[in-house]
Amino acid sequence: MIKTVVYHGENLLGEVELYFENNNNNNLELMKGLKISHYSQSSERCTPLSVLHTTSSGGVCFKMMESSSNNKSLYYHHQQPQESQLFALHSTCLRDNKTAVVPSGEQEIHLVAMRSRRTDGVSPPCFWGFSVMPGLYESCLGMLNLRCLGIVFDLDETLIVANTLRSFEDRIEGLQRKNKC
Secondary structure, X not given: OEEEEEEEOOEEEEEEEEEEHHHOOOOHHHHOOEEEOEEOOOOOOOOHHHHHHHHOOOOEEEEEEEOHHHHHHHHOXXXXXXXXXXXXXXXXXXXHOOOEEEEEXXXXXXXXXXXXXXXXXXXXXXXXXXXXXXXXXXXXXXXXXXXXXXXXXXXXXXXOOOOOHHHHHHHHHHHHHXXXX
């Protein structure tokens, strides 16, 4: 676990704790802080979590929670968690089905707001971080939102044909007309 800070642009949102998956904590850049540059577009069909599980090659890179030193006064004295700027970021991402995007060298890190399993409503904001190539998430999300599918053809002359219910009905009607003649 390492402690670092999160910024949205130049605005400091708070101190967080990063828990790396598979002991993969070799990204020294993250220790200097996470600088959110923008939000992703809204996902209309799939949750950001499902899109990123599919598109990221390494799965979850890290889990991020508000530092316990920040949230003790907010969450354990039964005050409203809206006082935390990280809570506002978390709420925005959940409400709008978006991710917070952090440029990181040749990759971009998408912070996905996770819902708490706790039922008492006092858990600190939690995010999962996924590393993907820049633009990959937006591209996939664009196709999903438009109900499109990108196809890659193999060079061994394999051809894939897609049919809809309407195209099947048209073919059935055509075959029935042929059989009547």
